[in-house]
Amino acid sequence: MNLANFVKTKRKSVKLTQPELAEKAGVGLRFIRELEQGKQSVRLDKVNQVLQLFGYQVGAVPQTSNQQS
Amino acid sequence: MNLANFVKTKRKSVKLTQPELAEKAGVGLRFIRELEQGKQSVRLDKVNQVLQLFGYQVGAVPQTSNQQS
DNA sequence: TATATTTGCACCCAAAAGGGTATAAAATGA
DNA sequence: TCATTTTATACCCTTTTGGGTGCAAATATA
Numbered sequence: 001m002n003l004a005n006f007v008k009t010k011r012k013s014v015k016l017t018q019p020e021l022a023e024k025a026g027v028g029l030r031f032i033r034e035l036e037q038g039k040q041s042v043r044l045d046k047v048n049q050v051l052q053l054f055g056y057q058v059g060a061v062p063q064t065s066n067q068q069s
Numbered sequence: 070m071n072l073a074n075f076v077k078t079k080r081k082s083v084k085l086t087q088p089e090l091a092e093k094a095g096v097g098l099r100f101i102r103e104l105e106q107g108k109q110s111v112r113l114d115k116v117n118q119v120l121q122l123f124g125y126q127v128g129a130v131p132q133t134s135n136q137q138s
Numbered sequence: 139t140a141t142a143t144t145t146g147c148a149c150c151c152a153a154a155a156g157g158g159t160a161t162a163a164a165a166t167g168a
Numbered sequence: 169t170c171a172t173t174t175t176a177t178a179c180c181c182t183t184t185t186g187g188g189t190g191c192a193a194a195t196a197t198a
Contacts, residue, residue, distance in 0.1 A: 003113075006129045017174065028157045033176070043155070043185085044072075044116060044127075045109040051129055058113075059130035060075050060120050086143065097187045102145070112155085112185070 003047065003058075004038040010054045011036075025050045072116065073107035079123045080105075094119045 001009070011021050018036070022029040027046050035042055035050065044058055051057050070078070080090050087105070091098040096115050104111055104119065113127055120126050 003127065003129060019174090030158080031156060034156085037176080039155095040114040040117070041154075042113050044111050044113055046156080047113060048109070052132065054129075055132050056129040057132050058072065058127055060072060060123075060125040061128035061130065063121065063124050063126050087145095088143095099188080100186060103186085106145080110185075115186080 002038065004036050006056075007032075007050060008036045010056075014054075021050065021053070025053055071107065073105050075125075076101075076119060077105045079125075083123075090119065090122070094122055 011018070016024070018032045019029050022032045025032070027049055031042065031046055032050070035047065048057055080087070085093070087101045088098050091101045094101070096118055100111070100115055101119070104116065117127050
């Protein structure tokens with residue numbers, strides 16, 4: 001589970017659309033879309049704005065890890 | 070342990086200076102410094118370039134977690 | 139004490155992010 | 169099937185990043 005799928009899965013689990021998530025997180029709609037599509041060069045602070053809605057944050061995880069899901 | 074301290078600690082554990090780490094990771098020295106100082110708006114791909122030297126990558130971790138160390 | 143390392147600050151600059159918007163495509167539901 | 173919702177892609181624009189560099193001060197380290 002990478003960050004992109006993590007966000008997508010979490011968003012769907014709380015029944016939010018991308019525009020709704022963007023609004024709640026205080027980021028742009030385009031950012032949510034690029035994030036869920038796996039864009040690598042996103043900004044860390046924006047990612048954290050999204051993750052904290054789900055009670056998560058960006059951290060270092062072992063490369064072999066499946067991260068949280 | 071936040072990302073900044075994680076990188077700093079890992080770097081010191083393998084006895085690298087900031088310039089050496091920057092060179093190995095393929096990022097600028099200024100980036101390493103800003104990362105270790107906790108700058109929030111860094112780019113995720115650059116963070117990953119650094120973390121993978123230590124066998125780690127960026128992932129979602131619970132907010133209450135101490136992340137990996 | 140010296141030496142090496144780290145930090146902080148300031149420039150300049152090219153490249154990219156991210157926001158907004160509009161349109162096209164895909165998915166979902168009646 | 170058709171209509172609606174959701175998602176994806178493209179274009180502008182402004183702001184910021186990140187790299188390079190230099191220098192001074194603070195902090196370790198031998």
